[in-house]
Amino acid sequence: MNFHVMTLFPEMITNAMGESITGRAIKAGTITVDAVNIRDYAQNKHNRVDDYPYGGGAGMVMQAEPVYRCYEDILHNKIKKPGTRVIYLSPQGKVFHQDMAKELAKEEDLIFLCGHYEGIDERVLEKIVTDYVSIGDYVLTGGELPALVMMDTISRLVPGVLNNETSAETESFSDSLLEYPQYTRPAVWQGEEVPPVLLSGHHKNLEKWYRTQSVIRTAKRRPDLLEHAVLTEEEWELVHRVQQEEAAEDCADSEKKES
Numbered sequence: 511m512n513f514h515v516m517t518l519f520p521e522m523i524t525n526a527m528g529e530s531i532t533g534r535a536i537k538a539g540t541i542t543v544d545a546v547n548i549r550d551y552a553q554n555k556h557n558r559v560d561d562y563p564y565g566g567g568a569g570m571v572m573q574a575e576p577v578y579r580c581y582e583d584i585l586h587n588k589i590k591k592p593g594t595r596v597i598y599l600s601p602q603g604k605v606f607h608q609d610m611a612k613e614l615a616k617e618e619d620l621i622f623l624c625g626h627y628e629g630i631d632e633r634v635l636e637k638i639v640t641d642y643v644s645i646g647d648y649v650l651t652g653g654e655l656p657a658l659v660m661m662d663t664i665s666r667l668v669p670g671v672l673n674n675e676t677s678a679e680t681e682s683f684s685d686s687l688l689e690y691p692q693y694t695r696p697a698v699w700q701g702e703e704v705p706p707v708l709l710s711g712h713h714k715n716l717e718k719w720y721r722t723q724s725v726i727r728t729a730k731r732r733p734d735l736l737e738h739a740v741l742t743e744e745e746w747e748l749v750h751r752v753q754q755e756e757a758a759e760d761c762a763d764s765e766k767k768e769s
């Protein structure tokens with residue numbers, strides 16, 4: 511997977527991606543990260559890439575030409591083949607989720623366009639952008655953090671990036687369920703014991719426990735995910751029991767507050 515990032519802050523990208531698992535993947539050549547400074551494509555004395563918005567209003571707008579020149583350079587001199595997806599990070603985009611990451615992980619190259627100030631001239635967006643993506647309903651100062659969130663998520667789905675191939679599949683959101691809780695040594699910490707089944711070495715019981723814990727956790731923390739989950743009848747009964755318990759606890763809490 512080759513990531514190409516159009517940005518005014520290339521070091522934000524290279525520094526963050528150079529750490530931890532993504533850093534290792536870069537060293538191994540499993541992923542590449544090319545952070546390209548849009549300012550290098552300005553054609554004026556002071557390398558300015560922004561200007562006042564037509565019609566007035568607060569803030570500055572990034573100009574179309576340096577963004578377009580930057581894109582053309584990446585496409586024609588680095589990727590050298592047409593059809594590469596260009597992702598513009600914006601709170602107005604489709605909200606990023608694990609399925610989108612899975613789909614994007616199949617691409618060989620991805621271009622991310624990070625905006626700053628009050629945005630980018632609409633004409634260049636219309637010309638080059640294929641996907642508008644938001645990472646959630648809140649407004650950040652620029653597109654770099656969202657691009658990093660996306661690249662980190664996509665990277666760990668690229669074969670060879672995680673040393674344990676199965677771990678990308680068995681965690682939160684696979685099957686629309688959250689991951690079960692994890693424990694490590696010591697077996698007793700501050701008087702709290704690890705669930706005994708984890709020490710039993712009984713494979714079948716372990717699998718059953720993992721699955722049950724995933725269902726309970728999802729019912730408690732993210733019941734909205736269950737809409738797409740495929741559960742057995744017994745598991746649905748468990749969901750209803752958990753939800754009844756949660757409702758009873760909420761009720762007791764609000765009675766406590768009122769008294």
Ligand code: ADE
Binds near residue numbers: 645646649650653
């Ligand atoms: N730029 C500013 N806020 C953003 C968000 N929530 N998602 C993607 N890009 C953004």
